Amino acid sequence: MSRRRAPLLTLLLAVGVMPAQARVRLxxxxPAHPWVSAGREVVVVYSHDCGDLGALWTAILASGLPVRAVNAEDIPAPAPTGVPAWRGADATAFARTLRVGTYPAVLLVQGGRILNAWEGTFAGDLGLAGLDDPGQP
Incomplete structure (x- = not known):
């Protein structure tokens, strides 16, 4: 009798030894939130220890989309003038339900669903040109 490997068991063992990583899923x-969703919007999930987010906020605000600020982890940190920040235990629960692995997380949301996400590495381009013009690659 030939010895066969159990593919499912092998997969489960391999997954079990990999470190668990949080990842926002496109x-x-x-999750439940206190704002009325817009057609397309940007959600920024951040905490007090993100450092200077000036360039990030500038790029986000330049998009012209509605911006939602979620200040997670129970220590207040400012958002730009005119952008109310959602804070407290519910904001932290929102971030954890999303499985945010690294702050700041920038989410491009359309119709209440996550269209794109950047965790800790947002360079200022939301990729809107390709979304608005189907002829673009």
Whole structure:
């Protein structure tokens, strides 16, 4: 009798030894939140220890999209003038339900679902040109 490997068991063992990583999942709906969703919007999930977010906020605000600020982890940190920050235990629960692995997390949301996400590495381009013009690659 030939010895066969159990592919499912091998996969489960391999997954079990990999470190667990939080990852925001594209296509998932946003968890419960206190704002009325816009057609397309940007959600910034950040904490007090993100450092200077001036360039990030400038790029986000330049998009012209509605911006939602979620200040997670229970220590207040400012958002730009005119952008109310959601704070407290519910904001932290929102970030954890999303499985945010690194702050700041920038989420491009359309119709209440996550269209794109950047965790800790947002360079200022939301990729809107390709979304608005189907002829673009």
């Amino acid at each position: 296509g998932e709906p946003l």
